Amino acid sequence: MPMLIDPNRPIYLQIMEEIKKRAVRGQYPPGSQLPSVREMAPEMGVNPNTIARVYSELEREGFVLTRRGQGSYITEDAHRIEWEREILTGAAVKRFVEEVTALDLQNGHRRELLEMIARNLSLNK
Numbered sequence: 001m002p003m004l005i006d007p008n009r010p011i012y013l014q015i016m017e018e019i020k021k022r023a024v025r026g027q028y029p030p031g032s033q034l035p036s037v038r039e040m041a042p043e044m045g046v047n048p049n050t051i052a053r054v055y056s057e058l059e060r061e062g063f064v065l066t067r068r069g070q071g072s073y074i075t076e077d078a079h080r081i082e083w084e085r086e087i088l089t090g091a092a093v094k095r096f097v098e099e100v101t102a103l104d105l106q107n108g109h110r111r112e113l114l115e116m117i118a119r120n121l122s123l124n125k
Helices: 011-025 037-044 048-061 078-103 107-123
Strands: 064-067 071-074
Touching: 011 048, 011 078, 037 048, 048 064, 048 071
Parallel strands: none
Antiparallel strands: 064 071
C-alpha cells in the first residue's frame, strides 16, 4: 500500500523518514537488506528514480550501506539507529508543540491533554 504523501514536503525526504522509522521500530533490523529499488517503488507509490535517490541520500548520511551488485543494507551500528530514534522523536515533539501552541490552549487544557497522551501511551504498550 503506498504511503500517504504530504504535498508540502519533498517526497524523497518523507520516504527517507519512513525507512528510518521502520529501522528504528525493528522492521528493518540492523544489517538487513532493504527491498530493491524496483520492489520499494510500488510499495511507496513512487517512481524507481525517487527510491534510488532515497537510497543514495541514506547512504550519504551513513544510515544505509550499498554493496554494488548486492543491494542496500541498514547500518549495523546500533548507536546510529538509536541516534536516529532521538532525532525522529525530537521532530515529533516539535510538530506536536507547534500544533498545540497554534490552538492557544490554556494551561488547564494543556495539562489535560498531556494526561490524555500519557494514558494513551500506557495503553499502547
